Amino acid sequence: MFVLHFGVSATGYAQQKVSLSMEDVTLEQVLKELKRQTGLRFFYSVEKVRNEQKKVVNIKNDVLEDALKNVLKGTGLTFSIMNDVVVIKDEVMVARDSVKGKQQVIKGIVNDREGIPLPGVTILIEGTTIGCATDMDGKYSLSLPAEMKNVVLVFRFVGMETQMVKIGDIKDKEVLQGQKDLVVVLKEQTENLEDVVVTGIFRRNKELATGASTTITSKELKQIGNQNVLQSLRTLDPSFKLVESKLNGSNPNVLPEVELRGANGITDLDANYKGNPNQPLFILDGFETTLQRVIDMDPNRVESITILKDASAAALYGSRSANGVIVIETKAPEMGRLQVTYTGDYAVVIPDLSDYDLLNAREKLQLQLEAGHFEATDSETYKTLQDYYYRLLKNVEEGVDTYWLSKPVRTGFEHRHNIRVEGGDKTLRYSMNLTARFAPGVMKESGRTSYEGGMFLSYRLSNLIFKNDLQLTYNLAKNSPYGEFYQYTQMNPYQRPYDENGKLVKTFDQQVHYSFKEYNRNPLYDAQLNITDEEDYLNFVNNFSIEWNISELFTLMGRFSITRQTGESNYFLPAQHSKFVDMGDPVSDPEEYMRRGEFKWGTDKSFSVLGDINLRYGQSIGKHSIYAVAGFNISQTTADGREIKAEGFPSQNMNDIGFAKQYYKDSRPTSTYNISRLAGILVTANYAYDNKYLFDASLKYDGSSNFGSNQRYAPVWSIGLGWNIHREKFMENVQTITQFKLRASYGVTASQNFSPYQAMRKYQYDIERQYAGIIPATMKGLGNDGLKWQQTKVTNLGVDFSAFQDRLSMSVDVYKRNTTNLLADVTIAPSLGFSSYTENVGETENKGAEVSMRYMILRDVNKNVFWSVNLSGAHNSNKITKISNAMQKRNDDVKQKAYEENTTTPLLLYEEGNSVTSIYAVRSLGIDPSNGREMFLTKAGVKTYTWNTNDQVKVGDTRPDLEGVLGTSVTWKNFYFSANFRYLFGGQTYNSTLVDRVENANLYQNVDRRVYENRWREPGDETFFKDIKNTDMTKQSSRFVQDENVLSCESISIGYDITAPKILNAIGADRIKITGYLNDAFRFSSVKQERGLNYPFARRFAFSLNISF
Template sequence: MKRSLILSILFSSITAFSFSQKITINMGKVSLHEALKEIKKETNIDFFYSDRELNTDRVVLANFIDTDIEEAISKLVGKTYKIQKNEEGILLITPIHSVNFQNEITIKGVITDEFNNPLPGVTILVKGTKQGTTSDFDGNYTIKADKESTLVFSYVGYNTQEVSVNGKTEINVQLKTAVAELDEVVVTGIIERQKETYTGAVTTISGNELKEIGNQNIIQSIKTIEPSFLVLENNIQGANPNILPTIEVRGQTSISTEDLRDEYDSDPNSPLFVLDGFETTLRTIVDLDMNRVESITILKDAASTALYGSKAANGVVVVETKKSKDGELNISYTGDFSVDIPDLSDYNLMNAEEKLEFERLSGRWTYYSVDPAYQIPLDSAYNAKLADIKRGVDTYWLNEPVQTAFTQRHSVYVDGGSDALRFSTGLSYRDNEGVMKGSGRDIWSGNIDLTYRKNKINITNRLYVSGSMANESNYGSFEKFAQANPYYKKYNDENEITRHLETSAYGNYVRGYYGYNIVNPLYSSTLNNIDETNGFSVQNNLASIWTINNNLRVQAGIQLKKSTTENEVFISPEETIYDNVSFFEKGEYTNAHSENFSYVANAMLVYHNLFNKKHSLTGNLRAEIEEQNNESYTTKAVGFPSGSNGKPSFSFSYDLNAKPNFYTNKYRRNNVMASVNYSFDKKYFIDLNYRLDGSTAFGSKERYSPFWSAGLGWNLHNNFGIKGDVINVLRLRQTLGYTGNQNLGSVASTSVYTYNSLINYYGAGAKLTQYANADLEWQRTFDTNLGLDLVMFNNKLDAQFNLYNKNTNPLVVPIDLASSTGLVNYPLNVGKLKVNGWEAVINYKIINNLEDQLF
């Protein structure tokens, strides 16, 4: 009574009008005490509560925009407290009365995030009641409930989770980041960084965004969303589903030549792809089931890519698949299909009448001298073609080898488990028809993921198996259909596809002037040619995390991968390319078999601490080793009787003066990496990365090379207090550093010898085919970036501006200086300009319905 009287006197000046006002603050994660103190300062309102009943030291998220005061306080203190306004206008914060349970037990546990960091301030409620509590600074909680109750765990930015008690007295929970908050954490494949204090230039794409764009494959969706991710058009291969795309992130850094590479190395300008923390191939990403993708992060500048050192000069694409969830058993099925329709409208070819007239005007049907013996056969041939045209012959060849291609996809996903053990498994199948008749690619895959978490140990094992069967069209090249003359008929008078459209009836007199053994482009489709590739791969990723304490943890991982590929090609002896070849050399069978085995192992120490509630420090120390073993065997048989099915036993011999080919190589890599991120009061921050790479792919005098990056950032919205209804984020970034490229060959610094086929008195000789270069240096690319991030209109508009420049040495190749601008449809628009080696990129994303905010 005495306390109420004093409070009444102290705050009698506060009127009801004070509680109708709204508040806007942006403090981020602070203690409840600091949040209430700031609200009191802004609104001149005080609060009444008991320190024994309200834990004011726990961390809360104090970000409110034009929010009613009572609503803001309710969100801060949680659902286990009620907010009341007394007669004096004071806000009273009191706990909700406890509930008496018939079979009451006491439950304890720890609440962590996806990275096993403790989560303070999580609200825990007994479902169906108002009984609840919150977790402390270390994520610990204690609550009383019935042994058959259900606990509900909720926290800002995380998915709410329900767990059945079932008589358990210890329940540990790992909350998952809500999809809407995915872009708040930057996933680099090695470390995780808070976006608010990260200096790197990155783009994060969710799995849902990928599917909103299209369902062809992951690469096609990324191309539409991210402007710096360029997929170069391949006009020769067109829409062939078996050809890998050529990709560049922010232009080229290397000389693109086969002379500097061996058969196991990739395009020197292709980005590095990382799947679930381990490096992978472009083929794996293209064939990956899109429904398994949780997020994709594209690392574009030195501050973000230097973590990968010698492999990062062309950018890094990090793909994270969906993780298993605990709870009841869930089964999901996804099925979709797509249609590819060949667009031939760009081919503006002449019709039969136009083509023949063009040939006449160009002199094709006129002999260069007046000689009736030569001119008469030409006139006869011309008149015969003209007569066919008058009878209606006008063949459109382009639509013969193509089709409307249908692609169907099916995937089944099952997950579930308990707090300690979770599992997920999935199967997917994709039947991908090609636009060229007979071409296609069938892909199947399966995965089994197991996660065990107990106390401070977290172990995850992911087994992934996949296979494919690819077929090339037996119609041959589309080019020959574009070159076929429209005044020829597809079929003869018996409606048969002939070997030749025309053969010279006049011998050598007109050879070179008109059709001499003109091949029918449809003839190849009648033969039993084969071009088939079968692939199979299995990989296992094992990762573990040991949380030593709240500030320190150890991570380790190992990947084992085995893959095989077999390619069979049979060219029928009846093909027209063998018209002038001896009988015993007609036809060809080639079999190429390759195998790859690799392992990668890494270990990392992670440290994080917050000093004086303003100084945030995160450090990582990591080491990694890798070994690649590749083998390939190729053999060729020639000479097949007509009508044979391409089995090598039907061949007459091996290729003349040739022998089977065998290729093998082994190379190893190792590296150590250190990374530090420091932030002061979430206003100023810095990123430092250093990596030392070693590889057998380079000269013996240049086995190791350092790579580094540095980045500075400034959150202007926190420094000047401009965060509000219009501007949510205004961040300035500057980065620079060195990265490398190791896609230029694995044996380029090694002397290679081959045996001569000649034998003398001393035996077989060997010749040097490649000379070792002990001074072969690593390719190093210097990269600098000035960036500006802007989020406006209550997170509805997300824009990013980056000004890049990079220079490569050795193998110096200037950045593509061609100027280009463009706009892309929802969800991302982009304007891009390249001038004098500097590349400026602006990309912005419109979320939800921004028009309602602007007009």
């Protein structure tokens, strides 16, 4: 990290008089005091001056030059005063005084990536103390022996990555003769991005910001894993959560559910959401993007990710900011010679089946025998079942014990290849990238293939900067023809999947008693049919911007983006699929029989246009710092979709929709067309006094076509206050504390994660009722002119603290978010002609706290040895504070429907005073030892044996009390190691495995091993489960709510940077880095239940290779 202190320009510079009287202070504190007395600007390395201790500093009325010599004596540092800047730098010997003989002169300039000259850069001959430093204009001149062709120049600047230039590699003779500048571009170290808040509209020094935000660098992301950026992000920030899906596991074609600081809205399965209503907004290079594109993008393109959490940080995005904002910046091209970089990411993905504990063949057959499956009252049926039992027993005795779980899964090998070309100068910079990713899933024949290519250009003309970024992405997703994984968990292990001829069996023992017929289908038979289940999309994005540096105070930026995406889906099942086995008969019902086989074809297109103009103003006047932005944005998105469903495909080779017998029965092709528009104005201002007292204010006024004509516009605003206590004079002698900052913010944000037209009356042409050639239109959807924006009031209090020369750093935030005008679809009487309409249905309160800590146990900058530990944790809770009568009616309807359908899983209910993640069930008193029946407690507290859907109450909550990550990282020279472990405790889960696979287990299928355990058998038994012969359906019961505590290994990585010249020169590389990863290595849980029912979870063993030429 480097610091440049700004002060009021002074005259006299080095001859100014200063006085100091300080004890037991760091050199940094001394320099700060000199800056305060002189008003000059000081440029120095924070790390070096903080490590220098001064016991006594006693200077009385000395000139600045002498004072600096005094305080720097014995530190290995020296200084130079150029104009009104004091540069503190390493002592280096001047080359011309240390090298004898004939010499050559190398001169040049050192810039950053933006072309800005860097003063105070140290240039040394490798292995010596011979060198020089750049002046205020970034220029340098160094004399070298003419014969030292193998000499290597090392360019070092704190906050920048060290760069090495071998003299023998310089081909330009004019440079070698000192007639032409050797231009060196230093790249900023990624760690320093953490000191900047990137909003997607402007950048801000984090020390002067009042909002709650976290910046994650590309280096940190790659230290966690190489799968995608969001998988790494969840490890690095406690507020960001990927909600685990017990159904979809590691399915690469299913988008994760994303939350930032919990849930503000409610998720209603019947609602018209265009996405998760609790999903944060994603911004990519200044423009809104989709979760799908973020998941599919190459993580090697990412420079940094900034999470804007509270109103002060996120209100810039107005009506889209209620759930927080994830701002992603991609890498800009580096100046200098043409550079080619190859990055290869490889992974072995292994299915994790450890959560399944099923019966083997002998145990399963014995269980069915004890359950009476082979008994009957009439002799003929009894004989049939007994014969079947002995055939199965013969299989068992012959060693048949089919492990069905292994049949649909595989070990996958993922690989992604990226080539990046970049270069340019101060006027023109360019980069091109090509990426190909092949990600087979652990279910056979499933996977995801992506191709991505792009080109970035930046052109500087005087005070104008033009930038254009074009990206093209193609993605193909294939789902497994092997069906859902749970089908294989139900298969009986005493059955052979293949017959004696090695052919797949379609059904097992078709002639057996009817009680077995429903469970005798072989899912492997379906898998070998000609099945199609895939979708693809082609995405085109072009972002263009013009930046006009009007003056030192004003900058005007205009941006324009277009996005075009087209997609297609194909789903085909032939008539031979088991789905149609009971559909009609070729003789008795040929018409129904010929409907076998189906094809679903769909296409969708979307086109988005976004633009904004922002005027930025920034100025420092004495101790006052002011930054302000005023802007305007406008956007339009259109979406167009088509779907055709056809049936009647008698052969698996007739897999084109043109072979269909007809459209789906009682249906026809459907199409949708949506258009939504958004416009807004933005004013934001930031003020800082002496870098101590901070004030932020933002106002965003948005208008959207998605809402009612009476509520079209929404003001979104925020204010924030901050106090850098560590900059107060009374803190100067407190050596242990290097940062102590208080933050507070309050604001109102809004959300519009909903579909267009939901506030409008919708009509549909009724072609079945035309009269005299006139086609009528009937109302399809009831409008709501008064539909309001879903708004959230956000309060945030935070502390940023670091001490012991930044060895300890910590950030703590507490927050509260009150959401009003919750949006959902509510049910109305069918007699009105509609089943539902969109309404504002209630209010929620969401509050929590989060903490992130890091302690540097070992830090040796000179030897490049570091060891740190990190701990993060987050607590979040929510409750529904108000709910409408319509939502109460919806709860009653859900209960009644579940009762009629014999649903066993907990219902999604919304009740005042409870959270949106509550678990609802009837309270259980356990199994009555006297009769083996379950005893319940009614809402009124009365004991009963009768389960009643209206007695369901909150019995738990799936959201944990605390969740976070504990980790450590070690750097030793070129080696790097890190390990991160996730913990969560205090939440509950409804163990559906105990319900569906044990107590309600269908004993004709394979079941969980616990089906034998703790069963009631006779009066007096105190057990958890009821009698195995009791076939009454067990419904939602608190007996199956369990406390869930989890510890998992989220990431282990080890890396090495190859810098040995012999190795690099052998292949002509500038840098080689290799990294190995182990993700999801283990998981310990207090609850044993089956996970990954539709698609298994997986463990990843990965490897990355990065080579730059």
